[in-house]
Amino acid sequence: MSVPQIEIQIIACIVAVACAIPGVFLVLRRMSLISDAISHSILLGIVIGFFITQDLNSPLLIIMAGLVGAVTVVLVEMIQKTKLVKEDTAIGLVFPALFSIAVILIATNANDIHLDLDSVLVGELAFAPFNRMYIGGVDYGPKAVWTMGSIMLLSIILLLLFYKELKITSFDVGLSTALGFSPVIIHYSLMSVSSITVVGAFDAVGAILVVALMIVPAATAYLLTSDLRKMLWLSIVFGLMSAIGGYWLANILDASISGSMATVLGVIFMITYLVAPANGYIANLVKERRQKKEVKLLTFLLHIHSLDDNNDEGEREVDHLYYHFKWNEKEAKTILNLASDNGLIILKGSLIYLTDKGTKFSESAIDYIVTNREDKLEGIKRDFLLFRG
Amino acid sequence: MLEFFELLLSDYTFRIIALGTAALGAISGMLGSFAVLRKQSLLGDAISHAALPGIVMAFILFQAKDSYVLLAGALCSGVLGSLLVNGIVRKSKIKTDAALGIVLSVFFGFGMLLLTYVQKKPDAAQAGLDKYLFGQAATLMLNDVKLLIVVLGIALAILFIFWKELKVMIFDEDYALTLGINTRFLDVLITIFIVLAIVLGLQTVGVVLMSAMLLAPAAAARQWTNNLGKMLIIASVIGACSGVVGTAISATQPNLSTGPVIVIVAITFVLFSFLFAPTRGIISRQLKIQKNKKELLLKKSIAVVYSFMVNNEELVEGVEKNKLLKLRDIDEQVIKLLYEKKWIKYIDSQIVALTEEGRDIAEKIELI
Numbered sequence: 001m002s003v004p005q006i007e008i009q010i011i012a013c014i015v016a017v018a019c020a021i022p023g024v025f026l027v028l029r030r031m032s033l034i035s036d037a038i039s040h041s042i043l044l045g046i047v048i049g050f051f052i053t054q055d056l057n058s059p060l061l062i063i064m065a066g067l068v069g070a071v072t073v074v075l076v077e078m079i080q081k082t083k084l085v086k087e088d089t090a091i092g093l094v095f096p097a098l099f100s101i102a103v104i105l106i107a108t109n110a111n112d113i114h115l116d117l118d119s120v121l122v123g124e125l126a127f128a129p130f131n132r133m134y135i136g137g138v139d140y141g142p143k144a145v146w147t148m149g150s151i152m153l154l155s156i157i158l159l160l161l162f163y164k165e166l167k168i169t170s171f172d173v174g175l176s177t178a179l180g181f182s183p184v185i186i187h188y189s190l191m192s193v194s195s196i197t198v199v200g201a202f203d204a205v206g207a208i209l210v211v212a213l214m215i216v217p218a219a220t221a222y223l224l225t226s227d228l229r230k231m232l233w234l235s236i237v238f239g240l241m242s243a244i245g246g247y248w249l250a251n252i253l254d255a256s257i258s259g260s261m262a263t264v265l266g267v268i269f270m271i272t273y274l275v276a277p278a279n280g281y282i283a284n285l286v287k288e289r290r291q292k293k294e295v296k297l298l299t300f301l302l303h304i305h306s307l308d309d310n311n312d313e314g315e316r317e318v319d320h321l322y323y324h325f326k327w328n329e330k331e332a333k334t335i336l337n338l339a340s341d342n343g344l345i346i347l348k349g350s351l352i353y354l355t356d357k358g359t360k361f362s363e364s365a366i367d368y369i370v371t372n373r374e375d376k377l378e379g380i381k382r383d384f385l386l387f388r389g
Numbered sequence: 390m391l392e393f394f395e396l397l398l399s400d401y402t403f404r405i406i407a408l409g410t411a412a413l414g415a416i417s418g419m420l421g422s423f424a425v426l427r428k429q430s431l432l433g434d435a436i437s438h439a440a441l442p443g444i445v446m447a448f449i450l451f452q453a454k455d456s457y458v459l460l461a462g463a464l465c466s467g468v469l470g471s472l473l474v475n476g477i478v479r480k481s482k483i484k485t486d487a488a489l490g491i492v493l494s495v496f497f498g499f500g501m502l503l504l505t506y507v508q509k510k511p512d513a514a515q516a517g518l519d520k521y522l523f524g525q526a527a528t529l530m531l532n533d534v535k536l537l538i539v540v541l542g543i544a545l546a547i548l549f550i551f552w553k554e555l556k557v558m559i560f561d562e563d564y565a566l567t568l569g570i571n572t573r574f575l576d577v578l579i580t581i582f583i584v585l586a587i588v589l590g591l592q593t594v595g596v597v598l599m600s601a602m603l604l605a606p607a608a609a610a611r612q613w614t615n616n617l618g619k620m621l622i623i624a625s626v627i628g629a630c631s632g633v634v635g636t637a638i639s640a641t642q643p644n645l646s647t648g649p650v651i652v653i654v655a656i657t658f659v660l661f662s663f664l665f666a667p668t669r670g671i672i673s674r675q676l677k678i679q680k681n682k683k684e685l686l687l688k689k690s691i692a693v694v695y696s697f698m699v700n701n702e703e704l705v706e707g708v709e710k711n712k713l714l715k716l717r718d719i720d721e722q723v724i725k726l727l728y729e730k731k732w733i734k735y736i737d738s739q740i741v742a743l744t745e746e747g748r749d750i751a752e753k754i755e756l757i
Contacts, residue, residue: 027486030484030486030487031486036434036490082663084663084671085425085611086428086430088430088431088485088486089425089430091430091431092434092600092601093605093656096652096656097652097653100601100649100650100652100653103523104646104650104653107644107645107649208494208498211490211493212498215487215490215491216490216494218487219490222482222483222487223482250502254505254509255501255506256504259499259500259503260502262497262499263499263502265498266491266495266498266499269491269495279482280481281481284481
């Protein structure tokens, strides 16, 4: 690995961590798309900053961008307060307006301005190492390391200082107000940190990847855990994975680094979405199938339970199940097997009888149905069923 | 203004572009209304970004720069993106906002990956990322306009056929299900048309601004009416007007790109509607609050006058104005307003009494 290669990966990792931290809270507070809005509207700040200084490297550009980011949040909230449109509509109106103004400003002054719009939106990490920090003629490494490094440190320090407050305001606004934390202050601090992070990061990786790095790791972590601490760690890990993996993918394909980082994030998300143990797509499918089977088992047992001891012999016939429940042979067999494996029924010839355990199970199930306490059914199942559906 | 009409009649290119942006505005206004009412405002943003990998894929697979092939690719990945958003929200605990953000950024990132990969191959011409990101209305051709108008027609026909079902579904999806309406089918149908509108708009206004084209006319129209049919019509008209006016403004200056100007015009419509719409608008709401405040003050005053007169029984027939003026909150102005409301009457120039109506109102307030 050459020095620039290592430097690119370091920058990518720093950006990923800096984005992941505020991202977790944005996802939890259902404000993910604020990052999208900010990342587009800051273009206006950059253009205004450029008009004032006529210098693309002036820090004023970043300050103006941060200001416009804050203005975006305030405007969105002002529109929301009028209650004339829904929350997401407000976001969707504000950032295109600011973005349009920026594009028009650039276009009408095309002669004096050489802002490359593509690079603002798309960014190119590969160039980041060449933008270096010199103090008194001494090379202190890439600028992006310093800017994003300080933003990352700021995020981490604020996170450690206000962890409790962030946690409570994210999950229970009412409680946090009652406890004396101001959700408003926390909200605006979070918005400012997000805004600063977006402004700092888009220069290196472009607006769209900022959105990816903020939202995707956090959402992926959210699929795996409900514990805030774990969620923060996991999203940092996913961010780092995408930084390193994305860099090498781009290296192999000779393609855009930010694009491949986003792609890696997408792959990580898709895999997690499919196979996450508790909430994944496959786990849900299995759960659904099991529940379907168990409902059938329950109706079957209740039916047998309702039969009189002396009469109704015909109803106890195994073959009758096909007719009565409109089950096919295979379905009937799985349910019968499930019931007898659990020792709930006993077959006398081709007649079905409930065992004592089966009777007890049916009775508690009826109890449940009468009282309708949903939490109880799972408990009953756990008590009686050794083999689940 | 005159200049504009002259231009409209004389300049062929301008006529085509104006017609195209108007048709695009009408389509996106109409379909955008559904997105806004179904709380999917930002779906447009996600889909327009999600179209990029489809465009590049189509370019790779067919080596064609023919815009219809690229459009088909955009349509495919747009539909895939919107289905994914739906699937993620339905089958996991991730909320809509995060699902939209994921699809938006990952699809776009993947598109970038493909694009940069393709561009490095020697035979590949630049697939024109600029044009796609920011749109170029100037490249609209007669055929594009025809396509837009055909799509508009089909969308209208579908609206007419499924009007009742769509209406029920928008306002109460559960109720629609109990009526036996196939909401899944309608959902997919509407989504496909929204994607189609977005994909057609990309060429004209670009990725970032297409979502505003979808939202702004609908958000403006929503302020003027509570009736779905009227809202669709108003949204289409606002969309079409934004298209034509935006095109006209951008034609006046050489460097003004059409897409952003159209969006600014559309957002101006939104601001205007927010402020001036009757009943929902901010100004009319403020006026109503003012009016209610005044009404409340007068009612309080009449109650004060009434209880004063009842407590001093000899005054029931009439009381000197001077005595009333000593009461709390009552001055000449209030008395004049009460007289204008016909809640009090003058028996002679200095003695006032309650009218029938005034007594009724005061008694009602006393009861409370």
